[in-house]
Amino acid sequence: MCLMCLCDEQETELGRQQAPGTCPYCGGKVHALDVESKWNFCFVTLCFRIKRRYHCSSCDRRLVLYH
Structure with missing residues (x-):
């Protein structure tokens, strides 16, 4: 018997604001995005996380902040 379960990730943008600094590649403005992500397995939410990108x-380009 073969069971098919759906596994997916959903991302929703919560907010966007201007961040200090400039892009090291082109010198443009940098935006900070707050993103909510959910991992679902068979319609059950396994992980819920809010990240800033x-x-x-x-x-x-996506920029990485090093501390």
């Missing part, structure tokens, strides 16, 4: 508004 940084993107350049000009070249649309």
